[in-house]
Amino acid sequence: MTSWDIDGGLAADFDGSLSGLGTELGTSSYNMSEALLALPVFKQENLENGFQYILGSATSPAVKMNEETLTYLNQGQSYEIKLKKLGDLSELQGKCLRSIVKVLFHDRRLQFMEKEQIDSWKMMRPGERILDIDIPLSYGVINVSLDPVRLNQLEFIWDPTKETGIYVRVHCISTEFTAKKHGGEKGVPFRIQVETYTDNDESKLLHAASCQIKVFKPKGADRKHKTDREKMERRSEAEKEKFQPSYECTVLTEVPKEQIIQASSTPQSKTQSLTSSFAELNCTTSPTRSISPTHQTASPQVAAASAANNPLPFNQGNKPEPVDSLSGALSSDAQASDVAQWLHYHRFSSYVRVFQNFSGADLLRLDRDDLIQICGLADGIRLDNALQARTIRPRLTIYICQEPESIYHAVYMDNLTLEEFKVKLSSLFGIHTQQIGDIYMQGPSQIHILLTDEVMQNTRDQARFVVEGMKDESGDKYRILLKSVVDH
Numbered sequence: 001m002t003s004w005d006i007d008g009g010l011a012a013d014f015d016g017s018l019s020g021l022g023t024e025l026g027t028s029s030y031n032m033s034e035a036l037l038a039l040p041v042f043k044q045e046n047l048e049n050g051f052q053y054i055l056g057s058a059t060s061p062a063v064k065m066n067e068e069t070l071t072y073l074n075q076g077q078s079y080e081i082k083l084k085k086l087g088d089l090s091e092l093q094g095k096c097l098r099s100i101v102k103v104l105f106h107d108r109r110l111q112f113m114e115k116e117q118i119d120s121w122k123m124m125r126p127g128e129r130i131l132d133i134d135i136p137l138s139y140g141v142i143n144v145s146l147d148p149v150r151l152n153q154l155e156f157i158w159d160p161t162k163e164t165g166i167y168v169r170v171h172c173i174s175t176e177f178t179a180k181k182h183g184g185e186k187g188v189p190f191r192i193q194v195e196t197y198t199d200n201d202e203s204k205l206l207h208a209a210s211c212q213i214k215v216f217k218p219k220g221a222d223r224k225h226k227t228d229r230e231k232m233e234r235r236s237e238a239e240k241e242k243f244q245p246s247y248e249c250t251v252l253t254e255v256p257k258e259q260i261i262q263a264s265s266t267p268q269s270k271t272q273s274l275t276s277s278f279a280e281l282n283c284t285t286s287p288t289r290s291i292s293p294t295h296q297t298a299s300p301q302v303a304a305a306s307a308a309n310n311p312l313p314f315n316q317g318n319k320p321e322p323v324d325s326l327s328g329a330l331s332s333d334a335q336a337s338d339v340a341q342w343l344h345y346h347r348f349s350s351y352v353r354v355f356q357n358f359s360g361a362d363l364l365r366l367d368r369d370d371l372i373q374i375c376g377l378a379d380g381i382r383l384d385n386a387l388q389a390r391t392i393r394p395r396l397t398i399y400i401c402q403e404p405e406s407i408y409h410a411v412y413m414d415n416l417t418l419e420e421f422k423v424k425l426s427s428l429f430g431i432h433t434q435q436i437g438d439i440y441m442q443g444p445s446q447i448h449i450l451l452t453d454e455v456m457q458n459t460r461d462q463a464r465f466v467v468e469g470m471k472d473e474s475g476d477k478y479r480i481l482l483k484s485v486v487d488h
Contacts, residue, residue: 050087051207053194053252056080057221061246062228070189071213071250072221078134078167081194085160092160096142097206098199102153103131103170106189106212108373110177112354117177118151130172140164157199168192174214189214194252195260208260209252329389334360346386351375363387396456399464400428400482408464416457425480429469437477441465442484451482 057079059069073079083099085092105111121130130152133144141164142157158164174187193210197203216224225246232240330342339360340352354374355363364387371387372380394412401408411424418439426433439451441459449455464485469478 050254051196051209052084052086053209054082055192055211055250055252056082057250058225059244059247059250060225060228061232061243063244064242065244068212068253069244069247069250071211072224073170073213073215074218074221075173075215076169076171076218078137078169080165080167081192082165083158083194084164089161096157096199097160097196098155098157098203099194099196100153100155101131101166101168102193102195103172104152104191104193105177106191109376110188112374121172121176122151128171130170132169132171134167134169137167138165141166170215172215173217187214187216192252193255205257205260208255208257210255211250211252330360330363330387332361332364339363348379348383351379351383396459396461398459398462400467402467413456417453418451418456421451421456431478435477437472437479439480439482441482448481
């Protein structure tokens, strides 16, 4: 493959493929710079005093207008990236620049997991690199450095006053980083990013640009291009107008320098995420409901007034069973260590390292969309619900009081079991669950019905009961009677 001449004439085979750019292609004076000016991603102001990076691979025709271009690459195939400094070069005579080429994740969720994802890939493909350079084909390159740790990037020195192009190969494919591998899944998109710095002790960032890519197994990119073209041909003319044309090359779009500087200054522990293995990304189980007594706290005044007439000790100093403070909502005052414990408790252990530097306030500032991007759809929604402490509508609500016409207390039931009801009563009465013996419900003709799981499941919603309690013969436990209150 011959290098492109940015300022020279285009080859004849570009004549048809770049049609529609608003430039007359049939004239001999046509050049690549004019074509680039017509591209929607490359503006005139960038040509005056900036950098230009062009990837030698066609863009997909199946990308809608106003969306970022998408380029398909074959695994292990060499593709040229041509670099050029635009504008006045007089200040750069005799000076060199240093550029870094990286393959990064496009999805924000995977960006947070970059270190673990690369480590997992390294275990599956020992001795291989994600990105390397085809040195025999490259030109204008003075020195090349391949970091043995950062498998997804390479670095080189080049003279901006001379024609420069490097040929890179991407060895990972997009489906290798799909969480659930069951065949037929869509691969994740990557980004090729080029950063250019001054080649001195200051190492000042001058420019950065990137483009979106997907990498397929050998020949897969060609088949995907063919499929996209066939799909577009079947569309109506009106539908075709909603899509971008396919360009013969891919112009990398500028990335704000502040974004690159911020990313490089962020601690690795914050941006390099999970402790879990790659397989643990498949965790999509639903959360287990925890029983919270927040709605069953008894009024001390009512309890004290009823104590004389009822042998059941309503909050008479007996401490209830301890309630785990982690079961509730996350406090904005929580420290990073508290956040980690809260995540473990709510079964978000896989994301503890993602948020290990986050305080409670930091985590609560993330909205639903942020959490979905970081944790994926299922876990993102689940974490958002947990952070917002959204309550679950109970399956059964009953109201109990100590004597008629007194204040009622609501008891919310989720599992409709006798054991759950005992836990609720122990919290309300201020006694231990082990102190509650048999529970009876008053039935027709004043008969006493032993309360079981089945009876609980058939109890009428919104039912009201007066509670009577007395110690059994051993004196260690309380027998409780629930008397129905009927509206007259």
